[in-house]
Amino acid sequence: xxxxxxxxxxxxxxxxxxxxxxxxxxxxxxxxxxxxxxxxxxxxxxxxxxxxxxxxxxxxxxxxxxxxxxxxxxxxxxxxxxxxxxxxxxxxxxxxxxxxxxxxxxxxxxxxxxxxxxxxxxxxxxxxxxxxx
Numbered sequence: 001x002x003x004x005x006x007x008x009x010x011x012x013x014x015x016x017x018x019x020x021x022x023x024x025x026x027x028x029x030x031x032x033x034x035x036x037x038x039x040x041x042x043x044x045x046x047x048x049x050x051x052x053x054x055x056x057x058x059x060x061x062x063x064x065x066x067x068x069x070x071x072x073x074x075x076x077x078x079x080x081x082x083x084x085x086x087x088x089x090x091x092x093x094x095x096x097x098x099x100x101x102x103x104x105x106x107x108x109x110x111x112x113x114x115x116x117x118x119x120x121x122x123x124x125x126x127x128x129x130x131x132x133x
Contacts (some may be wrong), residue, residue: 005044005065006125007066007067008063008064008101009063009064009065009066009099010061010062010063010099010100010101010104010105011013011060011061011062011063011064011070011097011100011103011110012044012048012059012060012061012096012097012099012100012108012112013059013060013061013074013096013097014053014057014058014060014065014095014096014097014099015057015058015064015074015078015091015094015095015096016056016057016091016092017055017056017057017089017090017092018090018091019044019055019092019100020056021093022055022056023055023088023089024053024054024055024057024058024089025040025055025058028085028089029041029053030090031074031085031091032058032081032082032085032089033051033052035080035081035084035085036058036060036077036081036101037077037081038052039077039132040060040062040077043068043073045064045067045068046063046064046065046066046068046073047062047063048060048061048062049061049063049105049108049109050063050108050109050112050113051112052112052113052114052115053112053115054115059111059112059115060077060110060112061109063104064120069122070097074095074097077119082108084122096132098127
């Protein structure tokens with residue numbers, strides 16, 4: 001791979017709990033989010049922007065280098081977080097990943113941070129909530 005690479009690969013990533021059960025408790029949320037943030041920060045070629053979600057799913061905004069193998073990396077985030085949180089947290093198969101422009105970063109972060117309100121009000125954006133076709 002070339003040493004000289006410029007990229008702006010911004011991603012919105014989401015995945016759900018098994019059977020969409022409310023497994024992400026208020027007590028668990030800070031530890032789960034800290035674990036995921038730390039794993040992203042520790043990943044060479046990844047930059048953490050934000051995390052949020054509800055009792056049934058997680059949303060992450062990150063930027064990545066082209067050399068990062070997304071499917072493997074997201075699988076490691078899911079598997080590692082499930083293991084770290086103990087038997088009480090299981091994830092559904094699959095995930096959603098959508099790219100977005102750098103100019104939309106603030107909007108995506110606002111959306112992620114206000115997940116609870118979006119779901120209560122019904123103001124969700126389907127494109128950022130999907131985990132399948």
